[in-house]
Amino acid sequence: MSMLDVIRQAKESGDFGRFLTAIPYFAFLGLAIEETPEGPVCILPADERFIGNPRLPALHGGVVGALLESAAVVQLVWQSEAVHIPKTINLSVDYLRSARPVRTFARGIVTKHGRRVANVRVEAWQDDPARPVAAAKAHFLLG
Amino acid sequence: MSRKPVAFDPHMIELMVHQGIPHCRELGVRVVEVGAARTVLMLPFQERLIGNPEFGILAGGAVTTLVDTVCGMAVQVALGKLLPIATLDLRIDYLRPSEPRQDVHAMAECYKLTRQIAFVRSTAWNEDEAKPIANCVATFMIGSSDKAVLPPAAEQEAGRAVKGARPR
Numbered sequence: 322m323s324m325l326d327v328i329r330q331a332k333e334s335g336d337f338g339r340f341l342t343a344i345p346y347f348a349f350l351g352l353a354i355e356e357t358p359e360g361p362v363c364i365l366p367a368d369e370r371f372i373g374n375p376r377l378p379a380l381h382g383g384v385v386g387a388l389l390e391s392a393a394v395v396q397l398v399w400q401s402e403a404v405h406i407p408k409t410i411n412l413s414v415d416y417l418r419s420a421r422p423v424r425t426f427a428r429g430i431v432t433k434h435g436r437r438v439a440n441v442r443v444e445a446w447q448d449d450p451a452r453p454v455a456a457a458k459a460h461f462l463l464g
Numbered sequence: 465m466s467r468k469p470v471a472f473d474p475h476m477i478e479l480m481v482h483q484g485i486p487h488c489r490e491l492g493v494r495v496v497e498v499g500a501a502r503t504v505l506m507l508p509f510q511e512r513l514i515g516n517p518e519f520g521i522l523a524g525g526a527v528t529t530l531v532d533t534v535c536g537m538a539v540q541v542a543l544g545k546l547l548p549i550a551t552l553d554l555r556i557d558y559l560r561p562s563e564p565r566q567d568v569h570a571m572a573e574c575y576k577l578t579r580q581i582a583f584v585r586s587t588a589w590n591e592d593e594a595k596p597i598a599n600c601v602a603t604f605m606i607g608s609s610d611k612a613v614l615p616p617a618a619e620q621e622a623g624r625a626v627k628g629a630r631p632r
Contacts, residue, residue, distance in 0.1 A: 323518070345514040346523035370490040373533075374548070376611040381487035382551040383532040387525025406516055409524045413555040419608075 328404050337361065337395065344406075350384070352391055357428075361399050363392035365425040372422050380420040385445060388427050389414060389457040393441040396429030397461060407439065407461035420454040423447055432458075439463055472544050474498035477537050480546060481505065483618040488533055491526070495537075496569065503541055505534045507568045520564040527568055527598055528556055531586050534572040535602045539582040542574035543606065549582070550608035556600040566590040568597070580606055 331340040337354045341347045350371075353364040365371070365388045373381030390412050397407045427445040439461045444453040477498045481488050491513075497504035507513075507522075507530040515523025532554055539549050562568055571593070572586035581603055588598040612619055 343517060344523075345512050345517065346525060347515075349512040350525075369486060372486040373488075374613075375484070375486055375615055376548075376613065377609060381485065381529060381532070382536075382554065383525065383529025384487060386528040386532065386554065386556075387523070390525050390528065406518075408561070409558050411555065411557040412524070412528065413553065414528075414551075415553045416551045419550065 328398060328406075331398075337399070340398070346387075347391060350387065350391070352388075354395060360428060360430075361395055363388060363395055363427045365427070367423045369422065377419055378422050380422055380425065382414075382416060385416070385420050385425070385455045386412065386414045386457070388425060389443045389445055389455060390459060392427035392445070393429040393443045393457070393459045393461070396431060396441060396443075397434075397439055397463075400431060401434060401439070401463070405464060407463055410438070410460040410462055412457055412459040414455055414457040416455050418452065418454045420445070421447060425454065426450070435463075437463055472498070472500070472541050476546060477503065477540065479614060479618045479621060480537065480540065481533065483621075484546075484614045485533065487529065491529065493530065493533060497571075498537075498541060500541065502571050502573045503534055503538045504569060504571045505530060505537065507570075509565050509567050516561070519561070522562040522568060524556075524558060527558070527562065527570075527588055528554070530568055530570045531556060531572070531588055531598060531600045532602070534570040535584040535586050535600065536604065538572035538574045538584050538586070539577075539604050539606070542577050542582065546613040547607055548609040548611060548613055549604045549606055552581070552603045552605050554600060554602040556598055558598050560595075560597050562597050563590045569593070570598075572600075577606075582606055 433440040570588040576583040
């Protein structure tokens with residue numbers, strides 16, 4: 322099945338599990354999606370393989386960045402007409418707090434959806450959405 | 465850079481990447497070059513890191529991880545010792561997709577170091593450094609915790625490495 326079919330099917334069924342497993346890196350991260358009234362939330366499971374600093378311990382900043390970027394992609398695919406995976410143009414991550422190696426959540430908000438480019442803001446949190454561990458903004462090329 | 469280049473045993477960076485950072489060990493990140501001017505790491509291509517299965521292209525997140533790591537290592541080299549550091553922010557431009565099924569290299573230089581903050585720039589490429597796939601700037605907080613940087617076993621090995629290192 323092509324990516325186009327996977328995305329179309331995911332949107333029709335509202336089940337993005339298939340979309341997540343179709344992308345090897347999302348499967349490697351073990352990403353899951355939970356639907357909420359505010360939109361899809363990406364969930365990164367607790368896993369010792371994702372640790373960047375074992376003495377704190379803390380998640381690797383790259384993994385946190387990857388979660389934010391993934392949540393932005395998921396949000397875009399979820400709410401737009403896109404049938405291709407949006408291409409990341411750039412990503413700017415602010416690391417706000419040390420991210421412990423526990424289950425981490427991320428949700429994106431599409432700030433601007435143009436014809437060719439979309440701007441997405443994303444936040445990641447652990448226990449409390451009001452205390453984000455990281456925030457990012459990203460641009461994506463669509464289609 | 466106004467600071468004098470400091471003597472730094474490249475072995476410390478290898479210890480850090482291979483033993484001190486579990487996620488880099490998981491990804492099999494390799495140390496290619498450690499110098500006062502720049503540090504280079506390499507992420508071997510792996511199927512499980514593909515972000516676009518239509519073209520077999522590595523995920524941006526995997527490139528971000530490599531770039532974040534090499535930036536951090538460039539800070540350690542500039543400091544001349546392993547200190548706890550934390551990424552404050554990181555901005556990455558994806559200039560072109562990574563070539564299908566190819567390894568990624570990333571180079572970073574710490575171009576300004578203050579007592580508390582390190583400023584770093586980095587680029588990533590596949591085979592030809594003149595054709596970068598990503599460009600990045602990042603800042604790091606120095607001395608972000610009072611915990612040791614390496615796991616205890618590696619700490620001991622690092623102690624031996626430092627004793628054995630020749631002054632430059």
